Amino acid sequence: MSTLKAVRGTRDLLPPETELWNFVEETARRVFARYNFGEIRTPIFEDTGLFARGVGEETDIVSKEMYTWEDRARAQSEKSQSLTLRPENTAGVVRAYIEHKLGETGLLQKLYYIGPQFRRERPQKGRYRQFYQIGAEVIGPPSAGSESPLRDAEVLEMLATLLDELGIQGWKLVINSVGSSSDRPRYIAALREALRDKAPLMCVDCQRRAETNPLRVLDCKVPEDQPIIETLPKIADYLDEDSKAHFAAVCAALDACGVRYDVDPRLVRGLDYYTRTTFEFTHGGLGAQNALLGGGRYDGLSEALGGPKAPGIGFAMGEDRLILTLQAQAAQQSAPADAYLAPLGEAQNAAALGLARELRRAGLRIELGDGGFRLKKSFEIGNKLARKIILLGEDELKSGILTVKDFASGEQVKVAWAELATALRSR
Ligand code: ATP
Ligand code: MG
DSSP: OOOOOOOTTOOOOOTTHHHHHHHHHHHHHHHHHHTTOEEOOOOSEEEHHHHHHHTOTTSHIIIIIOOEEEEOOOSTTOOOEEEEEOSOSHHHHHHHHHHTTGGGGOSOEEEEEEEEEEOOOOOBTTBOSEEEEEEEEEEOOGGGTTTOHHHHHHHHHHHHHHHHHHTOOSEEEEEEEOOOTTHHHHHHHHHHHHHHHHGGGSOHHHHHHHHHOGGGGGGOOOGGGHHHHHTSOOGGGGOOHHHHHHHHHHHHHHHHHTOOOEEOTTOOOSOTTOEEEEEEEEEGGGTTOOEEEEEEEOTTHHHHTTOOOOOEEEEEEEHHHHHHHHHHHHHHHHSOBSEEEEESSGGGHHHHHHHHHHHHHTTOOEEEOOTTSOHHHHHHHHHHHBSEEEEEOHHHHHHOEEEEEETTTOOEEEEEGGGHHHHHHOO
16 A cells, blocks of 8 residues: 655644744744734635635635635535635635624734745745745724834834744845836836737746736746846836825834834735735845745735725745755754864964954954964864864965865865965865
């Protein structure tokens, strides 16, 4: 009998890795609590119509990634119903907001969730068919201030704090405004106009998008299409005064609290319901799947789902990608240093510090020894901490030629001072 395995794109999380998952979730809960968010848990499957209306028929998610099935009626009194495993959680949260009349409190609802989502995508590093998101939404009637740019900036500042507390190093925030529902038609008209000549030169997906949903063309990742996309009209030029002022206020509030960001006029994101502010936090260590999280404002979503006017802003972070980033960082930190620099005599200490500074500034990880150590001791410590040892004595200082020994191969070479950084980088 063949053995059964976890389904493609799904996986088991085992100890000790689950400790890291718990750390991430506990840190998120702690940070959310400080911003006075409360937890919401919505069902894992919903009526298919919720996602068709709430995410958008023309999105990749709805058009090709959903797990949908026909749930058969079990009794005369029941009807069969099309159900879908949730591919994201914002639509579910807004459905719950409407269903439980949370808007009638007159207050902002600040809700967070943690849980699995399902999309039928091609599995690869950082992309799974069952993956986990940590997300939050701020939503409420306009009288509660739900449209205020301060809410956008507060959510972004919270995310910067959360990523820092998780210990994610080197994240980047990119933001954009995709305009209000009245700016969008003008921009889309201009985009359609520009695409009339250009779309035939683009990939087949873009040719289709140019007809069905031109905004999605900006999302295209095909390298050959990028120069064409550069020439398309920019949404920033189509924002009305209100949208411009809203975006400027978000940026000003971020500046005031010291959260750094870049504006990317092409950032439109994958879901149809976004208005005004959209954003992504990325991380270079993730390769092609570089988005740690994405989000934005969705002022018309509640109404699109048959609810009251309830502007909102939210985000979803890929927990799997947070974990991958933390694991990669930990692996890098526990790996041996590039070199152990051994001054041969205390007279060489000051020069050694200068050389270490130079190498570290060139991006290398250097452990600096001490000229007071005997050579044997330097070799012993160096072997524990680094892949190579650099000897810096009086002769080396005079000649500018250093001795470098590789601990693993035992090979010893002479390297000119100016070539040292390059030599250490090559393994
Ligand atoms: P991508 O461009 O990477 O496909 P997306 O625009 O589809 O992302 P969203 O729907 O905004 O992503 O989801 C928010 C976050 O959830 C993403 O930034 C990512 O970190 C994570 N995510 C999305 N799809 C997957 C997946 N299949 N596997 C793992 N994480 C995912
Ligand atoms: Mg996607």
